[in-house]
Amino acid sequence: MFLLVDCNNFFASVEQVFAPKLRNKPLVILSNNEGCIIARSKEAKAVGIPMGAPLFKYRDLIIKHDVTTLASNFPLYGDMSRRVMKILEDFELDLEIYSVDEAFLFIEQELDFLKLAAEIQKRILQWTGIPVSIGIAPTKTLAKVATTYAKSNGSGIVLLKDSQMIESYLKKLDVGEVWGIGHRLKEKLNSFRVKTAYELTQKNDSWIRNQMSVVGLRTVYELRGTSCLKLNEIASQKSILRSRSFTVEIGQLETLEQKIASFADTLGRQLRKYGLVCSQICTFASSNRHHTHVKYVSDSFHIQLTEPSSYTPLLISKAKKSLRKIFQKGVLYKRAGVLVYGLTNEDSKQRDLFSRPDIDEFERKRLMETYDRINHHYGEKSLYFAAEGFIKKNIDKSTSRSGCYTTSWDELLTISLSK
DNA sequence: TCTGGGGTCCTAGGACCC
């Protein structure tokens, strides 16, 4: 059986752990530039604020219901996630960390699943303050279904086992709610009068294969109770991405180059932090997809490195070279980013047969180590590349950001006691 | 006026091989 442990309203719950006055209140977490709502407390969901909604469309609702808005604090969420996962590891079961707020457990033997789930739930709440829902079923996709219902059944735990019970749940479930079916496939399925998950399971395999490819067929098998998706315990990351949407659209190559250089720098530091090197790099840029009066432009260009690397000057130069391949004069760019992939461990990297052993390599490594150490000691971007342009310090924003209570000595939580 | 950021996997089509 698969157990899916899913943190409730994760980012909002984390904020509420450290700010008791926000508990049981409507609260939303905002993306960069305060553009989008990326997380909501239960109460914020209740007043009708959807996930991923642009903030400007919901200003009135937010004021009306006195909803608190917070800037996102990913270092804090990341650390709290690590703590939750650590607790799950303590149970010594097969574990797959699926996302920042979800993990699958796989249990081969027969045991009291409800009792175990209750113990997991209790321990995570007690040790971290984060409430979780748990779905238990014979396949991952059905465990997802179970979790959907667990979120609203009071106990936060649902065990989906016998076929009649599964059938009754699938009959209630909108096909678009199924894990692996997004809005495109939902529309398509609806056009064939497939509305519920159950109706989808009744379609024949070749039709599903044609309409939804093998991915969709696997999903349907899983819904029927045949497990196709295994537990992926050692999922090594395949790529690292750094991207941003810009508050002000960018039309100048030089400005865009500076942004790209800064992304490449961040990626270099990230690679070195994990002892990794990348063998490919890709730069992409796109215009505003919400504009209706101008054509949407989105391009990318990949470059293969002759030898895997994490050397920032190289990454910057390749990223800029890649940018120049796609940059179009006259286009206003809204979003851009750099992706590195083909990741391997630095000490096991494949060398280029025809390149000379590089005498400068040792010096480059020392340079990067020193660079990283200075930034670690004196703070992010104390030292940076001229290619990034002049970096202005953040001017204070209207939304407040909580402190990094668990990861920074300078931002420990302070508690005021009144008499 | 204002619309996130970080990932994975699959497929179609083109370039190339013999």
Add this chain to the structure above:
DNA sequence: TCTGGGGTCCTAGGACCC
């Protein structure tokens, strides 16, 4: 005038996830 059949690999783009 008429031009094969069987493959592999790579890439961009699109679907999905949280």
